[in-house]
Amino acid sequence: MSAGRPDGGPVAASAGAAPVGDDLRVLREDDERVAPLMAEGWTVESESWGARLQLTDDAHLARLAARVEHVRAQGWRVVELGPEHADAIVALDALCAVDYPITPATPHDVPGVAELESSLAMAGWWAFGAFGPLGDLDAVTVLVPAEALVETLFTVTRRTVRGRGLATAVKAAAVVDLAARGHRMFGTGGAAVNIASLRANESLGYVLEPRWLSLRRP
Numbered sequence: 001m002s003a004g005r006p007d008g009g010p011v012a013a014s015a016g017a018a019p020v021g022d023d024l025r026v027l028r029e030d031d032e033r034v035a036p037l038m039a040e041g042w043t044v045e046s047e048s049w050g051a052r053l054q055l056t057d058d059a060h061l062a063r064l065a066a067r068v069e070h071v072r073a074q075g076w077r078v079v080e081l082g083p084e085h086a087d088a089i090v091a092l093d094a095l096c097a098v099d100y101p102i103t104p105a106t107p108h109d110v111p112g113v114a115e116l117e118s119s120l121a122m123a124g125w126w127a128f129g130a131f132g133p134l135g136d137l138d139a140v141t142v143l144v145p146a147e148a149l150v151e152t153l154f155t156v157t158r159r160t161v162r163g164r165g166l167a168t169a170v171k172a173a174a175v176v177d178l179a180a181r182g183h184r185m186f187g188t189g190g191a192a193v194n195i196a197s198l199r200a201n202e203s204l205g206y207v208l209e210p211r212w213l214s215l216r217r218p
């Protein structure tokens, strides 16, 4: 995904507005402009969500650490990744690019290797990944600093090993590790149709914010 908005999540959740044209508006569901537009015949083309995780106690961190341990016990090595892993991250993301549910508020462009390498080395981005027993990078989450928040840029799991807790584990590892460095507030988001992503985030303690509606002119 481009460095648009974290986790494919609504670009709008952070920025307050997603890319729009004359025929498209991305607005929060509680925006006062929604009802008049719908009365004019605009329709909801897609929905997306943003969510926040505020760490408040050590018990929460312990629950997150348990999600990491769960996949470690199944043979995955969950670690922080660095610029030297940019190739592997991009290769995995490119393999899975077609699986991202794209909406106007949740774009995704596979990052370039050089761009990712320099962002991990110099721009303060972070990445956490899970390596399988054969050494393949099977899941990764990439995060970026965004003012007071740490935002998830994207998370992806190799198709053949989905549904085993890997996305949840790498996201949990990120929060645990970054909490140890003083971060307390995390943001993420995604397309409403991306149930796996939504569930992973909710199970980590992310709390949903009002949804974003992509409205199409009649």
Ligand SMILES: CC(C)(COP(=O)(O)OP(=O)(O)OC[C@H]1O[C@@H](n2cnc3c(N)ncnc32)[C@H](O)[C@@H]1OP(=O)(O)O)[C@@H](O)C(=O)NCCC(=O)NCCS
Binding pocket: 006, 007, 008, 009, 096, 099, 100, 101, 139, 153, 154, 155, 156, 157, 158, 161, 162, 163, 164, 165, 166, 167, 168, 169, 190, 194, 195, 196, 197, 199, 200, 203
């Ligand atoms: C979204 C994605 C990262 C999830 O990866 P994963 O490793 O399979 O996720 P997990 O195994 O940690 O599962 C997360 C939750 O989703 C649920 N889940 C997994 N696959 C699911 C599916 N196809 N349908 C519904 N729920 C699903 C799991 O049961 C789990 O919920 P639980 O904790 O309540 O049991 C993966 O599907 C993917 O790479 N998709 C393409 C890229 C993408 O859309 N990324 C997210 C936006 S950046």
